[in-house]
Amino acid sequence: xxxxxxxxxxxxxxxxxxxxxxxxxxxxxxxxxxxxxxxxxxxxxxxxxxxxxxxxxxxxxxxxxxxxxxxxxxxxxxxxxxxxxxxxxxxxxxxxxxxxxxxxxxxx
Amino acid sequence: xxxxxxxxxxxxxxxxxxxxxxxxxxxxxxxxxxxxxxxxxxxxxxxxxxxxxxxxxxxxxxxxxxxxxxxxxxxxxxxxxxxxxxxxxxxxxxxxxxxxxxxxxxxx
Numbered sequence: 001x002x003x004x005x006x007x008x009x010x011x012x013x014x015x016x017x018x019x020x021x022x023x024x025x026x027x028x029x030x031x032x033x034x035x036x037x038x039x040x041x042x043x044x045x046x047x048x049x050x051x052x053x054x055x056x057x058x059x060x061x062x063x064x065x066x067x068x069x070x071x072x073x074x075x076x077x078x079x080x081x082x083x084x085x086x087x088x089x090x091x092x093x094x095x096x097x098x099x100x101x102x103x104x105x106x107x108x
Numbered sequence: 109x110x111x112x113x114x115x116x117x118x119x120x121x122x123x124x125x126x127x128x129x130x131x132x133x134x135x136x137x138x139x140x141x142x143x144x145x146x147x148x149x150x151x152x153x154x155x156x157x158x159x160x161x162x163x164x165x166x167x168x169x170x171x172x173x174x175x176x177x178x179x180x181x182x183x184x185x186x187x188x189x190x191x192x193x194x195x196x197x198x199x200x201x202x203x204x205x206x207x208x209x210x211x212x213x214x215x216x
Contacts, residue, residue, distance in 0.1 A: 028153040035156060039147030045136040048143060052163040059160055 006098070008070050015093045016073055023085040024066055031058055074098060078105030114206070116178050123201045124181055131193035132174055139166055182206060186213030 008016060035055065042048055067076055080086040081102065091099060116124060143163065150156055175184055188194040189210065199207060 028156070032150050032153065032156055035159070036147050036150055039144050042140050042144055045140065048136070048140055048163070049167060051143070052160070052167055055156070055160040055163065059157060 006070065006074060008073070009095075012094050012098075015091065016077075019077065019080075019086055019090040020066070020068060020073075022090060023080040024062075027062070027080075027083075027085045031062075074101050075105065078102045078108075082106045114178065114182060116181070117203075120202050120206075123199065124185075127185065127188075127194055127198040128174070128176060128181075130198060131188040132170075135170070135188075135191075135193045139170075182209050183213065186210045186216075190214045 035051070038051055038054070042051060065076065065079065067073075077086065077091060078101075081088060081091075082105075088099065088103065091102065094102075143159070146159055146162070150159060173184065173187065175181075185194060185199060186209075189196060189199075190213075196207065196211065199210065202210075
């Protein structure tokens with residue numbers, strides 16, 4: 001599957017944008033909740049640096065994962081479905097070929 | 109004042125270690141309290157990245173500031189006194205010349 005094969009109609013772009021935002025909002029809300037909980041348990045300075053390391057890692061990971069380029073969106077969605085931040089239902093309306101690719105990728 | 113002029117007796121080293129630890133413990137405890145408070149106010153993802161930026165900056169700053177080398181200890185103590193993490197009383201027992209230098213530096 002070459003990236004250049006994939007084109008997105010305007011309708012698909014709207015569906016993709018909405019799904020992308022939904023997953024991002026859900027994953028970051030979950031992270032916020034984790035960080036608030038971890039921060040409330042900080043007792044010593046090592047706990048503080050562990051929190052900092054965790055934030056550094058998660059920020060880097062999120063920056064890399066939420067790649068909005070059309071050419072990689074199929075892979076991004078497959079990963080988000082796999083991780084539970086998105087359901088295939090959220091992608092309803094995309095071309096059947098795209099949905100089939102995403103579904104196949106979630107099984108890898 | 110050349111760094112090489114400064115020598116520390118064993119007694120002075122003990123006083124310095126204790127004062128150094130006291131300031132570090134106080135400053136990091138204050139930071140822990142600030143971070144816990146800020147974390148409890150996180151609502152959106154931008155707040156999270158602000159917390160991360162703050163932790164990055166403060167960690168870097170603390171790493172640089174708490175320099176335990178004998179050659180720079182006079183300057184470190186002056187800064188800690190100036191910032192309120194240490195009192196001159198905590199350094200009682202150091203040679204009068206050192207205390208005078210520290211006191212003078214806190215006024216700069």
